Amino acid sequence: MLFNGIQAQDQSKRSYIASGIGATCTWTKIGNYTKILCVTSTLTQYYVAQYKNPGIHMATCTTAEPSAGELRFIARLNTATLPDRPVISRITGNSGAIEDDDVFLVSGQSRSKC
Structure with a gap:
């Protein structure tokens, strides 16, 4: 996760949702936007970022509660x-x-x- 050209992601502990979901992730670049899509059988997580904009927009769609019993995103x-x-x-x-x-x-x- 780059912020002003600096790697802000903690390299020893990665960011995750619901204690890790083992998803298949893909990304698509559309103009100045990047969309990341992570999919499991019961959860779809969307991330959208705009070039030179420090915000990351996230959305989650679930069809069942995660086995971890919690549904939260932890940014490490x-x-x-x-x-x-x-x-x-x-x-x-x-x-x-x-x-x-x-x-x-x-x-x-x-x-x-x-």
């Missing part, structure tokens, strides 16, 4: 490459995990690890 990013990340994504000074091992309580707010 190298925080050193994103010095201006929002305060809400910081977990420094947390009082411990409150959901599995990846959601923490910080100053009365639940936050996912970044």
Whole structure:
């Protein structure tokens, strides 16, 4: 995941949906847009990005609940490459995990690890 020409994806832990879905993924370039499509038998995940636009748009369509029991996208990013990340994504000074091992309580707010 390139951001301003810098690899922002954490190379030791990849981003994923529903604890990993084992999907077949394809991509298509349409003008200044790139569409990535990841498909399993019960889930289709869409990603759309525009050249020189830092946003990634995602959509999910499911026909059944994932076996992991959760349907969320986790972006595993190298925080050193994103010095201006929002305060809400910081977990420094947390009082411990409150959901599995990846959601923490910080100053009365639940936050996912970044």
